[in-house]
Amino acid sequence: DVRIGLFLHIPFPNAQLFSMLPWRQEVLSGMLGSDLIGFQVADDTANFISTAERLLHATVDGHRLRIGSRTVEVDTFPISVDFARWDALGNETADAAAALRADLGVAAVFLGIDRLDYTKGISQRLQAFEELLDEGRLEAEHCAFVQVAVPSRTDVPAYQDERIEVEALVDRINARYRRRNGVGPVQYIESSFDDTGLAAWYRAADALVVTSLADGMNLVAKEFVAARGDGDGMVVLSEFAGAAQDLPEALIVNPYDIEAIKSALMTAVSLAPEERQERMAAMRDSVRLHDVHHWADHFLERLEAVPRTRRRHSFLRRPVITKLSGTARRVRPVAHDGER
Incomplete structure (x- = not known):
């Protein structure tokens, strides 16, 4: 029994x-x-x-x-994350985060952290970023999109196709908008990080971008929130991720709507500090309690x-x-x- x-x-x-x-x-x-x-x-x-x-x-x-x-x-x-642990990691990696920002040398840092999976909507967010550069609403000299893509199911053809598509998009953006120092605005990292490394990136970014086409929860969004003991940062979050129901203060988007993603990216880096901090405080309370x-x-x-x-x-x-x-x-x- x-x-x-x-x-x-x-x-x-x-x-x-x-x-x-x-x-x-x-x-x-x-x-x-x-x-x-x-x-x-x-x-x-x-x-x-x-x-x-x-x-x-x-x-x-x-x-x-x-x-x-x-x-x-x-x-x-x-489901959720260990808030206390990620909060501590975020505080412990504050200096490492500052070093990452210094290396990037830009005013606005967007961050994506995902398995290299066709359900994660990586192409959609990069397309939105490219169009903002095309329109002059973002300038390559002053912004960066850091995309961490963790290899996943590399023997499956659909995942291989996703890798080819994402890498081609990254190469195109970086070729078209290469900065004066020769570096493109998209930093593409096809690797995995331990939690300390992730926490440093969470703390370094101005905005986490989650554009999943379908996702049970997406714990990356909650890890980001828990790691932001500085009370700053914003989350652009797909309405098709379960986390959207737990984090309504995030900027919720339809990942199939490129214009909506573009608008959210711009809002994420232009919100008044008071509103940004108020939203983050509410999200941190939610993850802490649950x-x-x-x-x-x-x-x-x-x-x-x-x-x-x-x-x-x-x-x-x-x-x-x-x-x-x-x-x-x-x-x-x-x-x-x-x-x-």
């Missing part, structure tokens, strides 16, 4: 899209072997509930699904509260039950792919 909790960190599609999967019922049935299923945002929760109702004829009672004799709870648990420890405690408390009569899993194979027997509490992360 075990409690099983499942948390899905990626978006869950609507019933129409999910129905295209040839193994749709198997995936759903497997997920519904849990007692509690958590999603990042309310839309994903609603999508899962409606999909189970449509494909498995589950009975819906609020956030409970009834299938035969079983009842499964489904709810929203937005950090990763709050998320874990909330999820596990809900799981512990599942009534015993609803925790019978006759479909579990005996070896699994035997292995788990005698454990009071066990949390087992599965298939974590390094997503931020």
Whole structure:
């Protein structure tokens, strides 16, 4: 007799899209072997509930699904970051951040940190940056866009194509707008950083730019906020990232709308200091109060509260039950792919 909790960190599609999967019922049935299923945002929760109702004829009672004799709870648990840790890292790397800014030698620094993934909208933000240079609203001598692209799934053709597209765009911008010192305005770093290195970049930037086309949460946005103990900085944030619901003070954009991204980039570096600091203070309060420890405690408390009569899993194979027997509490992360 075990409690099983499942948390899905990626978006869950609507019933129409999910129905295209040839193994749709198997995936759903497997997920519904849990007692509690958590999603990042309310839309994903609603999508899962409606999909189970449509494909498995589950009975819906609020956030409970009834299938035969079983009842499964489904709810929203937005994940977060360790605020105290990132706050400390931001303060510890203040000097390193100042050195990064000095090396860039410009007044405005935009920052993107992503896996090199076609869902992250890297091309969209770079296109917006290029058009602002074309229009003269930004000047290459006075601004820089630092894009950290962490290699990901390099053997997958779609990811290879994304790399080619992004690198071509970077090369084009830097060739067209090379500064007097011979350096282009886009600093493209195809590498990974440890958390100390990331914190330094977070602290160095004027604006973090997150233009994900689809994202469960996007913890980079929350890491940036937590690392800004100086109370400054701004976030340009895709409406399709779960973090947009937790950080409404960010500049929320539709990443498919290049004009909207351009407007947000300009706003990010032109806001009055008082408004910028007020927005950052509100975002920091949100991440501080709802950090990763709050998320874990909330999820596990809900799981512990599942009534015993609803925790019978006759479909579990005996070896699994035997292995788990005698454990009071066990949390087992599965298939974590390094997503931020």
